[in-house]
Structures are given as structure tokens and as C-alpha cells.
Amino acid sequence: MKKTKKILTTVVTILIIFAAVFLVWANQSYKPNFNVEDFIKSNDRVTIQIDKNIVINPKDKKVEKGFIFYPGGKVDPKAYIPIASKISEEGYRVVITPMPLNLAIFNKNKADNVIKENRDIKVWAIGGHSLGGVMAADYAFNHTDNIKGLILLASYPQDKNNFTGKNIKTLSLWGSEDKVAKLDKVKSAKNILPSDAVFYEIKGGNHGQFGSYGKQKGDGEAKITEEEQQKISAEYIVKLLDKINK
Incomplete structure (x- = not known):
């Protein structure tokens, strides 16, 4: 009896230590490398609201389509405001969804609430960066009635x-200097995505520059600027959003 109690105490102690270490690791997120308040104040092409989600709308344009964005693992969602703003200013609502512990795996269905709270948007695309993209794809696979991109x-x-039998417009982008993502899996995804999916390698881009949070641990050195990588990405994303319909 004493031996069993000792074993249980040891197991519980190990679990508590593991949980504490995990929480410390998860909370060490990548922060925006720009002043968020200054960015919001200086941007005259979109409106940016930060609440339970980050909602970005174009000024002086009618919005009919929306793009739900799941952040990369351990990345502060505000770090994606610059690229999301580039997309939104072309006429789209972009909703960046904060995740528990900055890990989309803990709330892959976050898009449910976004869709419910934005009933004026009738056509949706979803996507994400790195781990956020994996979880966004999982959501899209099970919700092609609402998700068209x-x-x-x-x-x-x-x-x-x-997705080979799914009617969903798809875009896959990656940087040639990415040393974080498993690029073999990124490229081989052609085998499980629709035949008309667009795959594009951004020459000189890396992993972290899809967001604005500085260099990510283990990433390659980019040969283009963050601004250039996000500009190219936004152009391709807007082309896809232009094509999706209810």
C-alpha cells in the first residue's frame, strides 16, 4: 500500500513538473517587432479592432468576403497585423484568432465563433501560418459548406x-530559405490537395517573415525583406480571395 502511494506521488510530481515546464515554454511567445498602437494609428486604409479577436476591415469599401487566420505556434497574433492589413485593404475582412497558449491545436474550431459573430460575411476562406495552417486545414476539411478557400x-x-475530392480553392506559399517548416511535407501536399491548388515558393523568403516578429529560432536567413515577403504573399492571397464564391 505504501509502495503504491509512493509511486502515485512520484507520478503526480512528475506530471506537475512537466505541466509547469510546458506552460513556461508555451508562454515564451514571439512578440511583434513593431509598435502595434503606432501601426494602428498610422494606417489610413483599414480599421483595426483588437478584442477577443483581431478584426481588420478596409475603409471605404464594401466587404462581402472574409478571411480567418490562425497564427503560427507560439506567435503573438498581433504579429500578423501588417500582412493582414495588406490583404484587408483590398476589400476583405480579416479576422486573426488568438489561441490558448498561442497554440492553435488547443482550439482548432475557433472559426465557428468567428463565422457566427460575422453574419454579414457570406463567403469565407481560412488559413494560417505553420501550426496555424495545419489546424486551419483541419477545420476547412470538415466545413466546406462554409469555407470556400x-x-x-x-x-x-x-x-x-x-482534399482531392473537395471543391475548395487552395493556395500554398513557402519561403526558399525556410529552415523551420518541413518543406518536403509542404511540397508533397500536392498529393492531398485539389488539382487546381496553387503552390508557390517565395524566393529568398524564410519562415518567420510571414509574420512580423523577427527571426524565429532555427530559421534560415532571408534574402528579401519582411516587407517584400509579405507583399508577395498578400498579392497571392488576394488573388485567391477574388476567386472564391458562395
Whole structure:
């Protein structure tokens, strides 16, 4: 009896230590490398509201389509405001969804609430960066009634999610200097994505420059600027959003 109690105490102690270490690791997120308040004040082409989600709308344009964005793992969602703003100013609502512990795996269905709270938007695309893209793809696979576009930034669907028979416009972008993502899986995703999916390698881009949070640990050195990488990405994303219909 004493031996069993000792074993249980040891197991509980190990679990508590593991949980504490995990929480410390998860909370060490990548922060925006720009002043968020100054960016919002200086941007005269979009409105940016930060609440439970980050909602970005174009000024002086009628919005009919929306793009739900899941952040990369351990990245502060505000770090994606610059690229999201570039997309939004072309006439789209972009909703960046904060995740528990900055890990989309803990709330892959966050898009449910976004869609419910934005009933004026009738056509939706979803996407994400890195881990966020994996979870966005999982959501899209199970919600093609609402989701008409899928955008993957340095990301790919899980093997179980075979989109070849799905009617969903798809875009996959990655940087040639990315040393974080498994680029073999990013590229081989052609086998489980629709035949008309667009795959494009951004020459000189890396993993972290899809967001604005500085260099990510283990990433390659980019040969183009963050601004250039996000400009190219936004152009491709807007082209996809232009094509999706209800």
C-alpha cells in the first residue's frame, strides 16, 4: 500500500513538473517587432479592432468576403497585423484568432465563433501560418459548406485530410530559405490537395517573415525583406480571395 502511494506521488510530481515546464515554454511567445498602437494609428486604409479577436476591415469599401487566420505556434497574433492589413485593404475582412497558449491545436474550431459573430460575411476562406495552417486545414476539411478557400503559409494538411475530392480553392506559399517548416511535407501536399491548388515558393523568403516578429529560432536567413515577403504573399492571397464564391 505504501509502495503504491509512493509511486502515485512520484507520478503526480512528475506530471506537475512537466505541466509547469510546458506552460513556461508555451508562454515564451514571439512578440511583434513593431509598435502595434503606432501601426494602428498610422494606417489610413483599414480599421483595426483588437478584442477577443483581431478584426481588420478596409475603409471605404464594401466587404462581402472574409478571411480567418490562425497564427503560427507560439506567435503573438498581433504579429500578423501588417500582412493582414495588406490583404484587408483590398476589400476583405480579416479576422486573426488568438489561441490558448498561442497554440492553435488547443482550439482548432475557433472559426465557428468567428463565422457566427460575422453574419454579414457570406463567403469565407481560412488559413494560417505553420501550426496555424495545419489546424486551419483541419477545420476547412470538415466545413466546406462554409469555407470556400484554404491558404497555407509554410504549412500543409495532415495526411488524414485528403482534399482531392473537395471543391475548395487552395493556395500554398513557402519561403526558399525556410529552415523551420518541413518543406518536403509542404511540397508533397500536392498529393492531398485539389488539382487546381496553387503552390508557390517565395524566393529568398524564410519562415518567420510571414509574420512580423523577427527571426524565429532555427530559421534560415532571408534574402528579401519582411516587407517584400509579405507583399508577395498578400498579392497571392488576394488573388485567391477574388476567386472564391458562395
